[in-house]
Amino acid sequence: MTAIEIDGMTKRFGDVTAVRELSLEVEEGEVFGFLGPNGAGKSTTINVLLDFVRPTEGEVRVLGHDAHDESVAVRERIGVLPEGFSVYDRLTGRQHLEFAIESKAASDDPDALLERVGLSGDGDRKAGGYSKGMAQRLVLGMALVGDPDLLILDEPSTGLDPNGARQMRDIVREEAARGATVFFSSHILGQVEAVCDRVGIMRNGELVAEDSIEGLREATSADTVLRVTVGEVPEGALAAVRGIEGVGEVTHSGDSLRVSCDSDAKTTVLSTLEERGVDVRDFETEEASLEDLFMAYTTDGREVEA
């Protein structure tokens, strides 16, 4: 079954189109990373899944239920870490969890949940005194109540320190191992790379790419960046490098040359430079990070069909 089905969804707020004709499917059991810069339409999409806002056009189904008409049925089976929430200042962490357990008619143990999200010992404090990271952990704990079939996490690592972010990833992996589908948004790529099966990239309200991480890498023209420190660059040298098979973008500034290319074209690039009389003083290679892909997708407007 499909966990999330979005078909031709458009959301306009007055004159502003937040999301334009978005179609997206997330299969059951997948860990799906929803990427994009702030304002790309990620949170609006998630808010539609949760029925916080209603789409202007299109159909949205979550776990087989209509996201608006059957929203309560949807929310009985999902766990949510929303974006821009605040906790109830006067209630303790434990009372928050108890409220979630009662609301979902679940039978979880609040202490076990507190421990799982790293809040054991803080459960009897009022949540109003929690730091941003602690509040984030608490709400993640609420999201885990009742072993949901689908976890929707909107920017889950906001406010977390590196250790907290790692724990968050561990929990995502554990939940996926249990069989849950995980849909989370982020503008921080390291996390997505580490846990996702597939990613979708949003830009200006449109989905510009949707693929596995490996697929995304292959889809771009280059997956290695060669940085060469050079002396004089004679005329024609750059053109010769650009002509090599497997070489993508070549940029030159000062004594630095940046060449995107296939891994196996690296030696050819270096030998060609030397043949053309370029003084190669130093070089280093780096594998293209998701960051590069991200930049490529969100600024160049290149589109990849999934």
Next chain:
Amino acid sequence: MTWQAVARKDFRDAVRSKWLWALSFLFVGIFSLPTILLFYLEMGTAPPQGETGTSDAFIYLMKQGTSVLVPLIAIVVAYASITQERESGSLKLLLSLPHSREDVVFGKVLGRAGVLTLPIVIGFVVAGVLILLTSLEFQPANFALFALLTVLLGLVFVGLSVGISAAASTGRRAMVAVTGIFIWFVVLWNSFANQTVNALNKYVGLSTQGEIQTTLFLKLLNPTQAYKTLIDAFLMDSALQSRIFMFSFFRRQGAAQALGDSLPVFLSDPFVVAYLLAWLFVPVAVGYRIFDSADL
């Protein structure tokens, strides 16, 4: 349906607020002050024979105050019930759980009603005990009816305020709306009623009886006046008398003549209760519909 969980959570949250305890002290203070005063004045002196009053005297004295204070406090307790959660973002937490927006609105009405009712009941219990200590003859039935109507008045204004809170997109708008409505009910209503009748007189033409009945009907639509006349009705043991008392001293004779021996059904007690309850249900229903269709 999970509104019970929402109501319980809301009440639990509010019970930890210092507000609730301040309110309880306020009600206890206000309700017990007159009796404490009387008790103090009577200390050491035997009650004058044959002149002992009843607890009804206490009700006459108190109802002017409660008719203004209870709505005011209900408004303070409830007007931000939904806008505050909406503005802070805790509403997202609430609606991430399997609660419908209907559950949220009803749960809030119930939770805030509890927050208001608890201190009112405490205030009445304390006042009742104190009355027993004075020479006033305790009339339990009337006292209980007074308490019941006061709780009902509180519920009406909680419903009205939660309805406005559900409909408003910001706390500021909700505050402007409830303040406006409060002033309208407490200060401007009678002149609104009189001017409406004058205008009707001018353009349609009303008989004296029609004029009195229309004025009375408009006055009864005001929940605070409905509350007071219902109290008067059981204290005076006559709905007709209590309705006549809604007019100023100089108009009472004319009103009595125009109304004759009996009240038309739409001015009778059950209808007054219905008008009062409408202020509870209609704003909640309208507020819910607006809230239900809103993008959060």
